[in-house]
Amino acid sequence: MGEAPDIIIVGAGLFGVCAAQALNDRGHRVFLLDQGSPPHPLASSTDISKIVRMEYGSDTFYMRLVEEAMAGFDVWNQSLSRPFYHESGVSMLSGRPFSEGGFEADSWALLLERGHTPERLSSSEIQKRFPALNPETYVDGFFHARGGWVESGALVAELFQQAIDSGVTFQVADVREIISENGRCLGVRCRNGSQIESDHTLLACGAWAASLLPELAPVIRSTGHPVFHLQPSDPDLFEADVFPVFTADIARTGWYGFPAHPSSGLVKIGRHGKGIPVDPRRGERRVLPEDERALRAFLRASIPSLAEAPIVETRRCLYADTFDADYWMDHHPRISGLSVATGGSGHGFKMAPVLGPLIADMVEQQPNDRLHRFRWRSMDETSPKREAARYDG
Numbered sequence: 001m002g003e004a005p006d007i008i009i010v011g012a013g014l015f016g017v018c019a020a021q022a023l024n025d026r027g028h029r030v031f032l033l034d035q036g037s038p039p040h041p042l043a044s045s046t047d048i049s050k051i052v053r054m055e056y057g058s059d060t061f062y063m064r065l066v067e068e069a070m071a072g073f074d075v076w077n078q079s080l081s082r083p084f085y086h087e088s089g090v091s092m093l094s095g096r097p098f099s100e101g102g103f104e105a106d107s108w109a110l111l112l113e114r115g116h117t118p119e120r121l122s123s124s125e126i127q128k129r130f131p132a133l134n135p136e137t138y139v140d141g142f143f144h145a146r147g148g149w150v151e152s153g154a155l156v157a158e159l160f161q162q163a164i165d166s167g168v169t170f171q172v173a174d175v176r177e178i179i180s181e182n183g184r185c186l187g188v189r190c191r192n193g194s195q196i197e198s199d200h201t202l203l204a205c206g207a208w209a210a211s212l213l214p215e216l217a218p219v220i221r222s223t224g225h226p227v228f229h230l231q232p233s234d235p236d237l238f239e240a241d242v243f244p245v246f247t248a249d250i251a252r253t254g255w256y257g258f259p260a261h262p263s264s265g266l267v268k269i270g271r272h273g274k275g276i277p278v279d280p281r282r283g284e285r286r287v288l289p290e291d292e293r294a295l296r297a298f299l300r301a302s303i304p305s306l307a308e309a310p311i312v313e314t315r316r317c318l319y320a321d322t323f324d325a326d327y328w329m330d331h332h333p334r335i336s337g338l339s340v341a342t343g344g345s346g347h348g349f350k351m352a353p354v355l356g357p358l359i360a361d362m363v364e365q366q367p368n369d370r371l372h373r374f375r376w377r378s379m380d381e382t383s384p385k386r387e388a389a390r391y392d393g
């Protein structure tokens with residue numbers, strides 16, 4: 001390799017690829033590393049779909065960030081090789097009438113406050129509009145047309161190729177160590193013994209962050225969450241116009257899902273709950289029988305026509321779970337020339353269009369008031385909390 005690159009980025013998942021493009025666009029020479037070709041099969045960003053929703057309960061900060069990200073998805077749908085964001089709308093369903101403090105009720109109130117136009121749904125309207133759903137289970141809810149899902153793995157592949165075409169250098173490398181001397185990061189050492197030096201190193205390695213920086217282990221945990229891809233017997237019931245992205249009492253159950261995927265016809269259902277601790281390097285990633293039993297029970301109660309559908313594929317996908325569910329983007333407090341961008345905590349993908357500039361501002365230490373919430377922090381200064389839609393069980 002010629003003269004030292006400006007920046008090494010470890011991890012070519014969504015965070016790393018977006019950062020690479022933005023830093024490259026700002027004139028940095030960027031050297032992107034990943035333990036395999038992106039989208040890596042074990043990466044959190046790799047799947048057929050992720051939800052894009054602006055509903056975050058009463059959290060204005062995240063709703064505003066998603067408003068910006070959605071405008072970015074609109075641009076990408078015109079500028080990329082094809083649309084990757086599908087605006088199916090999102091339906092947020094509740095098994096109880098809305099009550100203040102509840103995820104659906106607070107999201108509804110904030111949407112109206114910010115000038116959005118969601119439609120309130122009674123159980124009879126739910127039955128009429130979404131025939132696959134069991135109306136007896138959901139008595140209240142709303143449909144918000146501004147929202148939907150994005151083809152996550154495919155978008156990472158597209159953005160990665162775009163970054164390479166615009167000058168980013170990529171190499172498959174399994175980074176095993178940060179090289180630092182006298183409080184200065186010099187670069188990284190890889191599993192094959194090679195060393196790569198740089199002016200600056202950005203760790204964008206998702207749930208693997210603590211395995212390279214153990215001091216992050218108390219504040220960013222790697223947790224595994226089940227995902228199921230099911231084959232519906234009646235695909236018409238799961239088309240986006242009658243089965244948009246949904247959350248089903250999500251803060252009380254964790255369940256959410258997607259319309260049938262346009263190419264595979266599969267319906268993806270996931271659970272945004274506590275998850276289980278998983279070591280990203282060697283941990284067990286299988287979905288367990290109890291996960292499937294819970295899924296079947298949920299489907300019997302909520303989506304009867306899917307209750308016995310064959311499961312075509314399962315995945316236990318990892319969250320880089322911060323203690324307060326906020327992302328983690330900042331320079332290392334004691335090692336100069338080293339920064340970290342991770343902490344998606346199960347809700348980072350929808351921010352794709354705004355991630356690059358945000359992370360680049362952090363690396364360059366440009367003023368950006370959003371970054372304060374993602375700064376290097378301890379449990380003493382900010383109390384643990386969970387994201388509004390997250391189920392605690």
Ligand SMILES: Cc1cc2nc3c(=O)[nH]c(=O)nc-3n(C[C@H](O)[C@H](O)[C@H](O)COP(=O)(O)OP(=O)(O)OC[C@H]3O[C@@H](n4cnc5c(N)ncnc54)[C@H](O)[C@@H]3O)c2cc1C
Pocket residue numbers: 010011012013014015016033034035036039040042043044045046049050051052173174175176204205206207208212225226227270317318319320341342343344345346347348349350351
């Ligand atoms: C089950 C599940 C469902 C989700 N659903 C949603 C959703 O609906 N909406 C939403 O907004 N967000 C969702 N998310 C969150 C979202 O997927 C993540 O926040 C986002 O993808 C994180 O991207 P990342 O780049 O930080 O991590 P990753 O995509 O995991 O990328 C990290 C990369 O680093 C590489 N790497 C790691 N260690 C090393 C090393 N030592 N050397 C070299 N390379 C390394 C890995 O191979 C990987 O490619 C979900 C996540 C999961 C797990």
